[in-house]
Amino acid sequence: MNSVLMQIGDLAEAGEKMIERLRRKAFLPDSRKALNVRFGIAEAAHLLGCSTNRIRMAEDDGRLPPAPIENGRRLGYTMENLLTMRDVLDASPRRAPLDQAQIIAVQNFKGGVGKSTVTTHLAHYFAIQGYRVLVVDCDSQATTTTLFGFNPHFNITREETLYPYLSIDPTQTDLLYAVKKTPWPNVDLIPSNLELFDVEYELAAAGADGQAVLAARFRKLKQGLIDLSRHYDIVILDPPPALGTISLAVMQAANALLVPMAATTPDFCSTVQFLSMMDQVINQLVEAGIAVNYSFVRLICSKFDGNDPSHAMVRSIMEQTFGPALLPVPILDSAEISHAALRMMTVYELEKPIGTPKTHKRCKANLDEAMGQVEQLVRTGWGRVSPVREEELIHGA
Incomplete structure (x- = not known):
C-alpha cells in the first residue's frame, strides 16, 4: 500500500480513537449522553x-x-x-394541525462559520421553549451527530443515516427507520457518518441518467421530510458545506433558510458567493420543474466579538448590504460555547457554568435572544405573535 495512504489512515484511526475517548470521558458512567440540566x-x-x-x-x-x-x-x-x-397548564407553543412544520436549512458553503453549533443550539433552544424538534444531519462530517452524543465512527452505521433512503438502490421507502431518540425528550435526530458521502459518488456515476436520478432524489428527500414533519413543529437540516447533491436536495426540501456567517471579510465574501450560487441553482431547479419556496431567508452573524473593531466594521458592512435580511442580534463569540463544545454539549445542556457565572449568564442570554429571532419568524409564519406572559397582562392592567 502507498506509504502516504498508510500514514493518512493511521492518523484517521488515531483521531477516531481519541474522539471515542473524549466521548466516554464526557458521558461517564455509562458512556451515553444524558440531560441533567434543571430549571428553578x-x-x-x-x-x-x-x-x-x-x-x-x-x-x-x-x-x-x-x-x-x-x-x-x-x-x-x-x-x-x-x-x-x-x-x-396549557402552555404549549406547538403548531396548530393546519400549520406547516417549519423545515429550516442551516447552510453556508464556507466552513468554520459555526453551522453545526448554530444547528444544535437552535434545536435545544426550541426544545426548551416546548416545541417538538427533529434534527437531520445531512453532512458526512457528522459534527451535529457528535454534538448529540453519538460517535459517527463507532455508534452509527450507514444503514442508520439517510443513505438507505437516498442511494441509487434504496432499501427504505420512508425516513422513520433513521429517527433516533436523544437525551432531550422532545428532540429526535437522524444521524450521519462518513459513509453518507457514498450518495454523492453514486449519483455522480449515474451517467446519462444522472439528471433524472438527481431530480428524483430531490423530490424524494422533500417528500420524506414532509411526511416525517407531521410529528414535529420544527425540522432543522444541517447540510454539507459544499455544493453537492445532498446540499442541493436539502436546499430544495427546506421551506426556510438560515445562513450563518462570521464577521470577517473572507466570510462575507464567501457568503456573497454562496448566495449568488444559490440564486443560479434555484433558477435551474425551477426551470427543471423542481419547486423551491422559502417562508423566510435570513442571515445571522455568528462568532461575533464586540471588542474586535474589525468585527464591528464587517458587521456594519453586512447591515448595509443585507438590510433586514440580516438578523439584528448576532451570536457572540463566547468561551462558554467553546468549552461546552469540548464536552460535546451546547450551553443549554450545562448543569453549571464552565467559566464565570457572569460569562455563562451573558452567553445564555445572548443565545436566547439570537435564537428567539428565529422563533419569531416561525411563529409569524404560523400567523401567531409571541405569547403574552401572565405578568405582562397583570402589569398592563
Missing part, C-alpha cells in the same frame, strides 16, 4: 409565561406532581417535568 421554579414560570404561584397551586391541587425535593429543598424541574407542566 422562577425560570420554569418564565418559560411557561405564568406566575410561580400558578405552578405551586397546580402542585397543591394534584394537577402537577409534587416538586422534586432533596434535603428539604427543591431540586429544580427536568425537561420532562417542564413538558408535563406545559401540557397541564
Whole structure:
C-alpha cells in the first residue's frame, strides 16, 4: 500500500480513537449522553409565561406532581417535568394541525462559520421553549451527530443515516427507520457518518441518467421530510458545506433558510458567493420543474466579538448590504460555547457554568435572544405573535 495512504489512515484511526475517548470521558458512567440540566421554579414560570404561584397551586391541587425535593429543598424541574407542566397548564407553543412544520436549512458553503453549533443550539433552544424538534444531519462530517452524543465512527452505521433512503438502490421507502431518540425528550435526530458521502459518488456515476436520478432524489428527500414533519413543529437540516447533491436536495426540501456567517471579510465574501450560487441553482431547479419556496431567508452573524473593531466594521458592512435580511442580534463569540463544545454539549445542556457565572449568564442570554429571532419568524409564519406572559397582562392592567 502507498506509504502516504498508510500514514493518512493511521492518523484517521488515531483521531477516531481519541474522539471515542473524549466521548466516554464526557458521558461517564455509562458512556451515553444524558440531560441533567434543571430549571428553578422562577425560570420554569418564565418559560411557561405564568406566575410561580400558578405552578405551586397546580402542585397543591394534584394537577402537577409534587416538586422534586432533596434535603428539604427543591431540586429544580427536568425537561420532562417542564413538558408535563406545559401540557397541564396549557402552555404549549406547538403548531396548530393546519400549520406547516417549519423545515429550516442551516447552510453556508464556507466552513468554520459555526453551522453545526448554530444547528444544535437552535434545536435545544426550541426544545426548551416546548416545541417538538427533529434534527437531520445531512453532512458526512457528522459534527451535529457528535454534538448529540453519538460517535459517527463507532455508534452509527450507514444503514442508520439517510443513505438507505437516498442511494441509487434504496432499501427504505420512508425516513422513520433513521429517527433516533436523544437525551432531550422532545428532540429526535437522524444521524450521519462518513459513509453518507457514498450518495454523492453514486449519483455522480449515474451517467446519462444522472439528471433524472438527481431530480428524483430531490423530490424524494422533500417528500420524506414532509411526511416525517407531521410529528414535529420544527425540522432543522444541517447540510454539507459544499455544493453537492445532498446540499442541493436539502436546499430544495427546506421551506426556510438560515445562513450563518462570521464577521470577517473572507466570510462575507464567501457568503456573497454562496448566495449568488444559490440564486443560479434555484433558477435551474425551477426551470427543471423542481419547486423551491422559502417562508423566510435570513442571515445571522455568528462568532461575533464586540471588542474586535474589525468585527464591528464587517458587521456594519453586512447591515448595509443585507438590510433586514440580516438578523439584528448576532451570536457572540463566547468561551462558554467553546468549552461546552469540548464536552460535546451546547450551553443549554450545562448543569453549571464552565467559566464565570457572569460569562455563562451573558452567553445564555445572548443565545436566547439570537435564537428567539428565529422563533419569531416561525411563529409569524404560523400567523401567531409571541405569547403574552401572565405578568405582562397583570402589569398592563
